[in-house]
Amino acid sequence: MGGAIEWKGLSDPVTSQSWRGARFSSAPAPPSRGPLSASPPTRHCAANQEAGSAPARTYGRGREAAWRGRGAEWAGRGRGAASRTGLRGRNAEWRHRCRSLLVRKKRPVFCRARRMCVCPGPRRSGIPIRSSSLPLFSDAMPAPTQLFFPLVRNCELSRIYGTACYCHHKHLCCPSPYLPQSRLRYMPHPAYATFCRPKENWWQYTHGRRYASTPQKFYLTPPQVNSILKANEYSFKVPEFDGKNVSSILGFDSNQLPANAPIEDRRSAATCLQTRGMLLGVFDGHAGCACSQAVSERLFYYIAVSLLPHETLLEIENAVESGRALLPILQWHKHPNDYFSKEASKLYFNSLRTYWQELIDLNTGESTDIDVKEALINAFKRLDNDISLEAQVGDPNSFLNYLVLRVAFSGATACVAHVDGVDLHVANTGDSRAMLGVQEEDGSWSAVTLSNDHNAQNERELERLKLEHPKNEAKSVVKQDRLLGLLMPFRAFGDVKFKWSIDLQKRVIESGPDQLNDNEYTKFIPPNYHTPPYLTAEPEVTYHRLRPQDKFLVLATDGLWETMHRQDVVRIVGEYLTGMHHQQPIAVGGYKVTLGQMHGLLTERRAKMSSVFEDQNAATHLIRHAVGNNEFGAVDHERLSKMLSLPEELARMYRDDITIIVVQFNSHVVGAYQNQE
Amino acid sequence: MFCRWLSIIRRRRASPARRRCSSARGSTSAAEARAAALPAQAQVVICGGGIMGTSVAYHLSKMGWKDVVLLEQGRLAAGSTRFCAGILSTARHLTIEQKMADYSNKLYQQLEQETGIQTGYVRTGSISLAQTQDRLISLKRINSRLNVIGIPSEIISPKKVAELHPLLNVHDLVGALHVPEDAVLSSADVALALASAASQNGVQIYDRTAVLHVMVKKGQVTGVETDKGQIECQYFVNCAGQWAYELGLSNEEPVSIPLHACEHFYLLTRPWETPLQSSTPTIVDPDGRIYIRNWQGGILSGGFEKNPKPIFTEGKNQLEIQNLQEDWDHFEPLLSSLLRRMPELETLEILKLVNCPETFTPDMRCIMGESPAVQGYFVLAGMNSAGLSFGGGAGRYLAEWMVHGYPSENVWELDLKRFGALQSSRTFLRHRVMEVMPLMYDLKVPRWDFQTGRQLRTSPLYDRLDAQGARWMEKHGFERPKYFVPPDKDLLALEQSKTFYKPDWFDIVESEVKCCKEAVCVIDMSSFTKFEITSTGDQALEILQYLFSNDLDVPVGHIVHTGMLNEGGGYENDCSIARLNKRSFFMISPTDQQVHCWAWLKKHMPSDSSLLLEDVTWKYTALNLIGPRAVDVLSELSYAPMTPDHFPSLFCKEMSVGYANGIRVMSMTHTGEPGFMLYIPIEYALHVYNEVMSVGQKYGIRNAGYYALRSLRIEKFFAFWGQDLNTLTTPLECGRESRVKLEKGMDFIGRHALLQQKQNGVYKRFTMFILDDHDTDLDLWPWWGEPIYRNGQYVGKTTSSAYSYTLERHVCLGFVQNFSDTGEEQVVTADFINRGEYEIDIAGHRFQAKAKLYPFTSLFTHKRRKDDVELSDLHGK
DSSP: OOOHHHHTOOOOTTTTGGGGTTTOOOOOOOOOOSSOSSSSHHHHHHHHHHHHHHOOSSSSSSHHHHHHHHHHHHHTTTHHHHHHHHHHHHHHHHHHHHHHHHOOOOOOOOHHHHOOOOOOOTTTOOOTTOOOOTTHHSOOOOHHHHHHHHHHSSOHHHHOOOOOOOOTTTOSSOOOOTGGSSSBOOOOOOHHHHTTHHHHHHHHHHHHHHHSSOOOOOOOOHHHHHHHHHHTTTEEEOOOOOTTTOOSSEEEEEEEEOOOOOOOOEEEEESSSSSEEEEEEEEEEEEESSSHHHHHHHHHHHHHHHHHHHHHHHHHHHHHTTTTTOOOEEEEOOOTOOOSTTTTTHHHHHHHHHOOOOOOHOOOOOOOOOHHHHHHHHHOOOOOOHHHHHHHHOSHHHHHHHHHHHHHHHHEEEEEEEEEETTTEEEEEEEEEEEEEEEESSSOOEEEEEEEOSTTTOHHHHHHHHHHGGGTTTTTSEETEEEHHHHBSSOEEOGGGTTSHHHHHHHHHHSSSSHHHHHHHHHHHOOOOSSSOOOOOOOOEEEEOOOEEEEEEEOOOHHHTTSOOHHHHHHHHHHHHHHOOOOOOOOTTOOOOOOHHHHHHHHHHHHHHHHHGGOOHHHHHHHHHHHHHHHSSSSSSHHHHHHTSHHHHHHHHHHOEEEEEEEEEHHHHHHHHHHHH | GGGGGGGGSSOOSOOHHHHHHHTTTHHHHHHHHHHHHHSSSEEEEEEEOOOOHHHHHHHHHHTTOEEEEEEOOSSTTTTTHHHOOOOOOOHHHHHHHHHHHHHHHHHHHHHHHOOOOOOBOOOHHHHEEESHHHHHHHHHHHHHHHTTOOOOOEEEEEHHHHHHHHTTOOOOOEEEEEEETTTOHHHHHHHHHHHHHHHHHOOEESOOOOOOHHHEEHHHHHHHETEEEEEEHHHHEOOOOHHHHHHTTTSSSOOOOOOEEEEEEEEEEEEOOSSTTTTTOOEEGGGTEEEEEEEEEEEEEEESSOOEEEEOOOOOOOOOOGGGGOOHHHHHHHHHHHHHGGGGGGGGGGEEEEEEEEEOOTSSSSSSEESSBBEEEEEEETTTTOOOHHHHHHHHHHHHHHHHSSSSSOGGBBBBGGGOOGGGOOHHHHHHHHHHHTTTSSSOTTTOOOOOSSSSSSOOTTTHHHHEEEEEEETEEEEEEEEEOOOSOOHHHTTOOOSOOTTTHHHHHHHHHHHHHHOOOOOOOTEEEEEEEEEESSSHHHHHHHHHHOOOOOOBBBBBEEEEOTSSSEEEEEEEEEEEEETTTEEEETTTTHHHHHHHHHHOOOOOTEEEEEEEEGGGEEEEETTTHHHHHHHHHSSSOSTTTSOOSSSSEEEETTTTEEEESSSOOOSSSSSEEEEEEEGHHHHHHHHHHHHHGGGEEEEEOOHHHHHHHHHHHHBBBTBBBBBBGGGGTTTOOOOOOSSSSSTTTHHHHHHHHHHOSSEEEEEEESSOOTTTTTTTTOOOOOEEEEEEEEEEEEEEEEEETTTTTEEEEEEEEEEEEOOOOOOOOOOHHHOOEEEEEEETTEEEEEEESSSOTTTGOTTHHHTTTTTTTOOOO
């Protein structure tokens, strides 16, 4: 019953009760090889298949290669022949269908039928049409169809709807049911293969078709779609007094759309109170959300402390020492759903305090200039170090002890922007991205990437990894575009499985709580694990001096970037924002214009403006496009409705969690800065 | 054109010196040269060379004040005056504004002849269009007011409109107001002409001289500090337009002049193929929010949009006026409206879109008068984009004010003192003008309230009352309940009370009034202005005896209704004064008297340290317990006998109410109903209110609002200062002889005038009218300002009106005059009033009315306190 454990993942035994999927963890999977009639095993099968067959992380480049590679991997792992051929056969069929789709470039069958279709496909299985995983609906792996279709059909609207904007407040740390499917690939259990025989597959396939062709009358109305999209939206306007805003930031919009249940992405935004500047960040968790949660609530404190001048540090330390009220360091800008764990705050605070004490000791106050870049790098590294140390040391409180271990064994990428006047620093660890929206003189939009992805698509990262490890590991350190064949981002917080020595891992796990000890995932040591650490949290810091034409910055997790091209992202946000502030003003200037012509022009401009007013939040607007765009780049309500009505178990297969922060710059202030110098 | 008039400006120096100055080196020699150029002293310094400043200078010099210096920071008439659209329109909502515009019209008309300067004056007439019936009612009201002050105007049909203006699309109109004598002209040229005439009369004009601040000593203007040196002066006139607010604040003793600028857009086109006639009438389409006039063969069209853009909130020099951008997207709704009104204009070519700042005030009325804080500091600004129309008249009134001490018309509605410090917040002004500017062309219905800048001053009971359904109005920043919506009423439906007809709160107020008549009601009257005057000796009594017309030397505990009169015997304030003890008095005045009365008292009180005047408005919450059962509630709460024997009418006592001690209880109600006023130190307010409400339950107590109070006081023929009474009405004219003690043994301000009036008789008489053939449900309701006709002759205007639930009739209060055939005012006798057939003109429809000089005492006799009638305040017997 290894599968059952894996289902459970790192879930807290208490909280997992509230998670619907948890019942499967207690239900024994019948080791039946016959036709799958019981639902739990079917589900397992589906999940395992998708787990095994979700390798390609990005679309576009080398997708076919990824496909082939995966087939090879399956073969190479030496599974049962039956499963191998079965999968191969299916893969071949998929590939065929994909090609045919490519040729036709038309909307697939299910769309023409105008039906809700929930047949899942393996996530990110590389249909080479950008941002269209939907064509897979009708063709892809049919197994879960029979399982979920009745669910969808029988569900009341509200329930699904409720699931989609499920609030994850109560999960201190969130269990990760589909643990292996995303960034982290975990070796499939041999037992899975038994469920995946070709005959069964075929049987399921046909059934899937039949079910899928049953007409359904389930749609989300536009207001329902809107309330799903807007459930997590948050806007912050830099406070101004009567139009006076001296900050280079006008404000920001942020939003999240979960695909995982619960969502593994996190976001943070805060204003530094003791120094100038504002911090914004997106965090993409994997193997649960424990790490991304911890990083989202701790990292900004580390950065802020790193930026503090010596005197302020002393002042704060003295205040703590004498029990006086502490100077506030950060002013958070949080959505009600963005929570902080109260239980760990003491622990976190102590670690932070140790950090600033060391900063005080290191710096005796002679140098006053603080380099932001250095501060960011130090903060990242220090936090990761603290996460690691806390897990090693443990905590007498068993709850906290478990928490720090979950934080350390899960992982998170981080993309953080620090804006102070015209100085923009982006610190990135992992594969989230920061993109600058630049408005050219002719009003068109262009995208400037301010971060490098740390993954297999980045040659320099590959190079770095190869250099950091002995030559004989050159082949094994990155396999199938994954770190040690497992992890997609090449830099991340947490993930001590890729950082600690084998000895240390074993020691910590053995001394750890039972829940951890029982967990297959934590016990598992990556293959070819010879010279740890393989993973670092050190960020790459990019500096950009803001110019008046830099209108906004988009920080987003890979969930956005894998569905949309950066150019489209910038164009959509740019058009949205200019729509909000009218377009370029018109001036008559000496031209011959009649009142009628002018009136026509103005009416047209107004019509254009009103079309973007559906969303009050740029991030929401972007998600609407990311999820609902059809092949013409326009939002298709039907498609949007279908994507959003996917039950949580399926959503993950069509998209990743999406988290977006759109920061708007104040061109006047930026321009004024420029003029000053 | 401009260069020609530079000659009227006295230059300090020849041009070389000028260049040196402008090089901004600021060497001492240059500074000295500058200082030498300005006169060292003058009687009056006027700041601002726009139409207001030049008009004041013109009128002052006409009235014989020649020692006047006018300073302009840039060039003459180069501010908003230069950008003015140049429409002179007399179709205004306020009579005083109509009169100012009418005077301006007559002045400008002969200005060219007087000065030889072309002002571009063309009498085109103006047409105000009505797209709805409500708008037509509004225009009809204006029409009937215009006619009675001698300005020809008429309501015309859409067909007639089409005849008057060939380009207009009239299919959506229901009617229009035509004022044939309205004109268009160039406001900059008018300002130059006025300046030229003033200059000829001896006024010295200096341009490019900016006033830095005004020097004040002991609350009196002593001089002006400019960037070119100082000028000593007695009077300073702030005509700085949109900069008046800032200039006011720049003094050591700041003068609050609440106004704020908004961007204003109008469009200029090239000439029409067949150029428009210069006599084409000006079109005002308030429903379309636009105005259109002919301009050099093409048109000039602007408007007041719904989403104004306030500007210069942070003050001067944020932007130069020249830098204001055209904003076509912002202008789009107005352009659409223009093309809807004149579709043929489509092919007309655009010349430019002008963006000019216009100044607005918190209540849409201009600001004039003397500062309450600094004597000799006069203000004329905040024209709400009607500077050209008001320029002549406003300048004249202000000049009269300065020369004679008061203007020849009642200008309380425009007086600077109607505002307090609370209206000087930049945020308040910014928000309020954003509401005011669209209101320029919104329909003005009775009893509308501003929505912005609210909840600033509130009573401690605000939340309690609000939770019980209170609907609020605002007076002088103070929230007052209008009426209370019962829990079962549909709230949404009630919000549509914007009507000229019977409002939807009619039944609600009726039940409140009934409760006041039969049981007991509580009205929160905390907004009333409350002063305390104390002295160590008899100084307080002495000064009050001098300032007030009634005899205040009464036993301790008595309350006296009295007027605070000016030299002419007119009411500066109407208040109730309680004698708390031998040496201290408690004075209750209307809400909007807070600044005005304070200024008056300060001005007339000796600067004697033994005399202490304190504004205690904020210290007390005032609850009005009104109704026959009030006495029962109060005696139950205080365990003290409250019967007339123990607590006669117009009596004040400190007593305990509930647990709270030291509550000032006064047996008066401001309405003539039996009841009490409780002046409660604010920390007890909630307690006392709760106690009153819980004890009052068995007597049927309920909350009531000001609408009920209004109905009660008007049917009782009670005049209120600010509405019925003003600085030009004397106690004798409104039947208040009993409140004047001419022979109280000492002189008081206004006594002489009253003695004379008593001898000669009065020229107008405050009268109560009961509308006879008025159908409350179907006819237009009276508001105020309706003309009164006696035997078909115009005799005066109403000042306030309300529906009397007791009489089941509308009651209007107003003044009746007696004009001879030649238009001269004659004495009005009781006989004249009584022998006449009266009609009240409501939007062109005349309703028969009965005139009464005394209230219906018998109707209001209460069975329970029949013997009390003479004690309740029924004045004028």
